[in-house]
Amino acid sequence: xxxxxxxxxxxxxxxxxxxxxxxxxxxxxxxxxxxxxxxxxxxxxxxxxxxxxxxxxxxxxxxxxxxxxxxxxxxxxxxxxxxxxxxxxxxxxxxxxxxxxxxxxxxxxxxxxxxxxxxxxxxxxxxxxxxxxxxxxxxxxxxxxxxxxxxxxxxxxxxxxxxxxxxxxxxxxxxxxxxxxxxxxxxxxxxxxxxxxxxxxxxxxxxxxxxxxxxxxxxxxxxxxxxxxxxxxxxxxxxxxxxxxxxxxxxxxxxxxxxxxxxxxxxxxxxxxxxxxxxxxxxxxxxxxxxxxxxxxxxxxxxxxxxxxxxxxxxxxxxxxxxxxxxxxxxxxxxxxxxxxxxxxxxxxxxxxxxxxxxxxxxxxxxxxxxxxxxxxxxxxxxxxxxxxxxxxxxxxxxxxxxxxxxxxxxxx
Amino acid sequence: xxxxxxxxxxxxxxxxxxxxxxxxxxxxxxxxxxxxxxxxxxxxxxxxxxxxxxxxxxxxxxxxxxxxxxxxxxxxxxxxxxxxxxxxxxxxxxxxxxxxxxxxxxxxxxxxxxxxxxxxxxxxxxxxxxxxxxxxxxxxxxxxxxxxxxxxxxxxxxxxxxxxxxxxxxxxxxxxxxxxxxxxxxxxxxxxxxxxxxxxxxxxxxxxxxxxxxxxxxxxxxxxxxxxxxxxxxxxxxxxxxxxxxxxxxxxxxxxxxxxxxxxxxxxxxxxxxxxxxxxxxxxxxxxxxxxxxxxxxxxxxxxxxxxxxxxxxxxxxxxxxxxxxxxxxxxxxxxxxxxxxxxxxxxxxxxxxxxxxxxxxxxxxxxxxxxxxxxxxxxxxxxxxxxxxxxxxxxxxxxxxxxxxxxxxxxx
Numbered sequence: 093x094x095x096x097x098x099x100x101x102x103x104x105x106x107x108x109x110x111x112x113x114x115x116x117x118x119x120x121x122x123x124x125x126x127x128x129x130x131x132x133x134x135x136x137x138x139x140x141x142x143x144x145x146x147x148x149x150x151x152x153x154x155x156x157x158x159x160x161x162x163x164x165x166x167x168x169x170x171x172x173x174x175x176x177x178x179x180x181x182x183x184x185x186x187x188x189x190x191x192x193x194x195x196x197x198x199x200x201x202x203x204x205x206x207x208x209x210x211x212x213x214x215x216x217x218x219x220x221x222x223x224x225x226x227x228x229x230x231x232x233x234x235x236x237x238x239x240x241x242x243x244x245x246x247x248x249x250x251x252x253x254x255x256x257x258x259x260x261x262x263x264x265x266x267x268x269x270x271x272x273x274x275x276x277x278x279x280x281x282x283x284x285x286x287x288x289x290x291x292x293x294x295x296x297x298x299x300x301x302x303x304x305x306x307x308x309x310x311x312x313x314x315x316x317x318x319x320x321x322x323x324x325x326x327x328x329x330x331x332x333x334x335x336x337x338x339x340x341x342x343x344x345x346x347x348x349x350x351x352x353x354x355x356x357x358x359x360x361x362x363x364x365x366x367x368x369x370x371x372x373x374x375x376x377x378x379x380x381x382x383x384x385x386x387x388x389x390x391x392x393x394x395x396x397x398x399x400x401x402x403x404x405x406x407x408x409x410x411x412x413x414x415x416x417x418x419x420x421x422x423x424x425x426x427x428x429x430x431x432x433x434x435x436x437x438x439x440x441x442x443x444x445x446x447x448x449x450x451x452x453x454x455x456x457x458x459x460x461x462x463x464x465x466x467x468x469x470x471x472x473x474x475x476x477x478x479x480x481x482x483x484x485x486x487x488x489x490x491x492x493x494x495x496x497x498x499x500x501x502x503x504x505x
Numbered sequence: 506x507x508x509x510x511x512x513x514x515x516x517x518x519x520x521x522x523x524x525x526x527x528x529x530x531x532x533x534x535x536x537x538x539x540x541x542x543x544x545x546x547x548x549x550x551x552x553x554x555x556x557x558x559x560x561x562x563x564x565x566x567x568x569x570x571x572x573x574x575x576x577x578x579x580x581x582x583x584x585x586x587x588x589x590x591x592x593x594x595x596x597x598x599x600x601x602x603x604x605x606x607x608x609x610x611x612x613x614x615x616x617x618x619x620x621x622x623x624x625x626x627x628x629x630x631x632x633x634x635x636x637x638x639x640x641x642x643x644x645x646x647x648x649x650x651x652x653x654x655x656x657x658x659x660x661x662x663x664x665x666x667x668x669x670x671x672x673x674x675x676x677x678x679x680x681x682x683x684x685x686x687x688x689x690x691x692x693x694x695x696x697x698x699x700x701x702x703x704x705x706x707x708x709x710x711x712x713x714x715x716x717x718x719x720x721x722x723x724x725x726x727x728x729x730x731x732x733x734x735x736x737x738x739x740x741x742x743x744x745x746x747x748x749x750x751x752x753x754x755x756x757x758x759x760x761x762x763x764x765x766x767x768x769x770x771x772x773x774x775x776x777x778x779x780x781x782x783x784x785x786x787x788x789x790x791x792x793x794x795x796x797x798x799x800x801x802x803x804x805x806x807x808x809x810x811x812x813x814x815x816x817x818x819x820x821x822x823x824x825x826x827x828x829x830x831x832x833x834x835x836x837x838x839x840x841x842x843x844x845x846x847x848x849x850x851x852x853x854x855x856x857x858x859x860x861x862x863x864x865x866x867x868x869x870x871x872x873x874x875x876x877x878x879x880x881x882x883x884x885x886x887x888x889x890x891x892x893x894x895x896x897x898x899x900x901x902x903x904x905x906x907x908x909x910x911x912x913x914x915x916x917x918x
Contacts, residue, residue: 102715103715103717103726104527104528104531104544105531105541105542105543105544106531106532106535106541106685106728107527107528107529107530107531107532107533107534107535107541108528108532108685108717108726109528109717110523110524110525110528111523111524111527111528111544112523114520114524114546115517115520115521115522115523115524116520117520118517118518118519118520119519119520119521120520122519122520128518128519128520129518129547129548129550129553130518130545130546130547130553130557131517131518131524131545131546132543132544132545132546133527133543133544133545134542134543135542137542140542140543144543147560162695162718163695163696163699164695164696164699164706164716165699165706165707166715166716194893197891197893198891198892198893199891200694201697202696203694203696203697203699203700204700205696205699205700206696223893223894244718246894246895246898302521304521368788368809370788372795373792373795374788374791374792374794374795374796374800374804374807375781375783375787375788375789375790375791375792375795375807375809376788376789376792377788378787378788378809379786379787379788379789379792379900381787382785382786382787382788382809382811382861382900383787383896383897383900385862385863385864385896386864387787387811388811388812388865391787391811392811392812392815393808393809393810393811393812393815393819394787394788394807394808394809394811395806395807395808395809396781396788396791396795396806396807396808396809397806398795398800398801398804398805398806398807399801399805399806402805402806402849406806436815448795449798450798451798451799452801483796483798484796487792487795487796
């Protein structure tokens with residue numbers, strides 16, 4: 093089946109927002125065997141939108157739109173689509189009830205124009221919106237399928253996964269499947285990594301291999317196409333085995349798992365607790381640890397000691413060391429890690445001190461210099477790092493490195 | 506002049522990469538008075554690419570492509586475009602010399618297929634590539650302009666700024682400029698906001714108004730078109746004045762500033778310091794405060810008290826209250842805010858306790874229930890919130906709300 097994705101909205105045409113929805117939908121549709129061959133973006137202009145959609149319906153079997161389902165006058169996608177198929181809009185009571193319930197739940201007043209979001213084309217299948225107010229719709233007209241999804245990425249993704257994919261599967265079945273598996277690596281650069289698996293990359297047929305650089309590290313995407321998911325999974329498993337034989341220590345997760353998920357699972361399995369003493373990361377490490385549902389089982393808490401006074405008083409870092417070596421040094425990182433573990437009774441303490449920049453640097457201590465310490469019953473280890481990038485990047489790289497240190501530390505326990 | 510942007514490449518269709526080029530080009534073109542009304546993405550398929558480009562030339566005055574100028578067999582954009590205008594490709598010696606020089610510079614061997622990149626359509630204007638090897642081209646055919654830019658963002662951007670914009674300016678002149686200004690609001694929903702300025706939206710001509718929902722809140726984009734930037738700025742200023750007269754208390758920033766930037770500036774100006782006691786946000790609020798360069802001047806630090814024990818021992822929250830009312834209640838939030846201010850000597854303390862979910866909820870205390878307190882010399886205020894979304898969204902919405910409360914609190918000092 094040929095698919096065209098049509099994203100609507102003047103903010104896209106004006107370049108005010110980047111179109112991430114098209115990539116998400118395209119990847120998801122390709123993964124279940126649909127061929128996305130066109131992606132079009134058009135503004136909130138009735139004539140142009142109608143022309144674009146009519147053409148899309150003439151060259152694709154399935155047209156999926158995103159955007160223009162909001163409550164405002166500028167949200168016209170549903171009306172235009174209904175018009176193309178000559179359908180009227182009617183008030184869909186169930187959708188209206190859901191919208192009212194949403195506003196009751198957040199204890200806010202529903203505005204009258206939200207009623208527009210409950211107007212549905214005659215004969216349309218309605219997709220519930222679990223992440224917002226605008227329902228989605230699927231309209232069919234002699235073999236052509238026209239689907240409207242919301243524009244906000246969180247709502248689009250939720251509806252795409254929960255409603256659209258099952259709907260398409262039931263309707264068309266999936267003849268062949270494309271399955272991808274991502275191996276997340278950390279601590280090795282793209283070119284070194286490529287050198288270690290170049291023969292596999294050169295010999296790739298099915299599955300294929302792709303190396304992609306991410307802020308979290310380099311990822312290896314293995315993609316296999318087969319009649320069934322099981323067969324695809326087997327092809328992937330063979331390739332993964334071959335890759336792991338060479339790179340296992342760098343691979344910390346697969347697919348969408350983050351370093352904090354992995355460390356969290358380790359802590360749960362080993363029944364260990366953790367606490368952090370953060371300076372230049374300002375709480376980001378602990379925030380990442382607590383992004384994981386259930387993390388309250390192993391995260392004791394943190395001291396964000398942005399001043400020397402707090403480093404000394406809350407964490408017991410020696411004033412002499414702070415005075416003689418400064419706040420950014422190996423000894424302070426170690427004392428912070430040990431201090432926060434002692435104070436909170438956590439099994440593992442992490443200490444971070446560094447210069448996120450742009451200010452605060454000196455010749456000996458450049459922007460990006462960060463000391464990370466991990467303390468526990470196996471003693472305290474400290475790593476000196478010099479990270480590049482802007483302030484937020486340095487903060488993120490610091491937390492990723494700290495989590496990887498904890499991962500290895502627990503692995504050795 | 507009507508412009509269509511056509512991005513080519515299977516990796517875009519497959520959703521393997523996000524299309525940032527279209528947004529960059531669209532923003533740059535709109536800023537100099539061109540109307541980008543269509544964006545299309547097509548793969549490396551001759552027939553489909555040709556059909557898409559012919560249609561683009563039929564509905565736009567200027568068609569700008571990005572991608573498909575590389576050395577491989579899959580890179581066909583130049584050939585397809587030359588074919589549409591019935592031009593042959595010839596070897597452009599100067600481009601070949603530049604490509605050879607590039608490889609000498611990076612001390613690598615030039616592969617034969619790089620010669621393809623120096624093949625130029627007859628009669629085309631050549632754009633030098635200062636960031637890579639593929640030259641760009643501009644082809645004209647009775648009043649229709651077809652421009653090919655490289656796909657790699659760094660090369661496309663460099664060529665867009667250095668070559669395409671000056672070329673377009675010389676060719677068409679920039680009779681007008683388009684200037685946008687964003688008003689960032691918080692604390693009011695899209696539909697309520699629209700209700701308050703519906704007359705302005707309905708009457709909009711120049712400047713135009715657009716409401717966009719962002720995780721940070723609803724933004725109002727004012728876009729004006731005028732012969733000069735100064736005149737556009739004046740049109741925007743008048744509209745902004747009108748909007749502020751109705752919505753000023755909701756508007757916390759303009760353009761790209763974040764709430765933490767605004768609060769940081771307030772704290773600096775008033776020479777106040779801040780400290781946070783975070784439970785369900787796990788340090789995210791303090792991390793956002795410390796994303797701002799120079800924040801060490803006003804951020805004392807934070808206690809992330811993920812356990813009742815830490816709430817009591819580190820922040821002095823009464824054990825009776827914790828036992829009788831639980832950790833998620835107004836009294837605990839207030840005690841946390843006051844406790845952290847006292848402990849750190851900060852002028853302002855923020856306390857956050859809530860249920861980020863998915864677990865930990867009860868009938869009386871649903872997921873998303875969050876109490877936020879701000880304490881200082883004007884006393885302590887506490888706000889009860891019920892946020893929707895997933896764990897990370899609830900964490901973010903909590904920090905945005907907390908920062909806005911601090912903003913209003915300082916405003917009243």
